[in-house]
Amino acid sequence: MPRITESITINVPVEKVFEYISNPENMTEWWSNVTAIRDITGHGELQSWTFDYKMMGLHFTSKAKVTRSRINGERRVESKGGMNASWFWEFRRVDVGTELRWVIDYTIPIPVLGKVSELLILRRNERVASFALTNIKERMEA
Numbered sequence: 001m002p003r004i005t006e007s008i009t010i011n012v013p014v015e016k017v018f019e020y021i022s023n024p025e026n027m028t029e030w031w032s033n034v035t036a037i038r039d040i041t042g043h044g045e046l047q048s049w050t051f052d053y054k055m056m057g058l059h060f061t062s063k064a065k066v067t068r069s070r071i072n073g074e075r076r077v078e079s080k081g082g083m084n085a086s087w088f089w090e091f092r093r094v095d096v097g098t099e100l101r102w103v104i105d106y107t108i109p110i111p112v113l114g115k116v117s118e119l120l121i122l123r124r125n126e127r128v129a130s131f132a133l134t135n136i137k138e139r140m141e142a
Contacts, residue, residue, distance in 0.1 A: 002108065004126050007101040008133040012140045014091045014098040018072045020140060021089055021100075024049040024064070030135035033128055035059070044069045053083050056121055083107075100136065104129060
């Protein structure tokens with residue numbers, strides 16, 4: 001199972017970053033591969049939603065559910081369907097604001113045609129995750 005680990009320092013309080021990440025409606029603003037969010041229910045560890053996602057030109061639909069939420073500390077999400085993944089968010093207070101760490105474990109939902117294709121998908125997903133954190137930083141600091 002591939003793993004992506006990214007982190008970034010955001011110059012705003014941890015409460016503001018946690019609140020932004022905890023709202024699934026915001027995902028289409030910062031995660032370029034997420035094309036739609038719907039059916040949001042609950043809050044905290046009772047929250048779930050459905051999302052549409054594109055990867056390498058293919059479209060998938062998955063159901064996400066928060067499995068752990070510690071306010072301003074961490075958030076864990078599991079998604080099942082076209083894109084099976086675990087997302088772990090860690091929020092740490094630092095002098096300048098918030099250090100945000102994102103770990104994603106996922107399965108590639110398409111048959112891979114050899115190691116070269118798999119490597120291209122993995123590298124592309126790493127760039128998308130890095131870009132997502134940069135988007136979050138820019139939105140939070142604006």
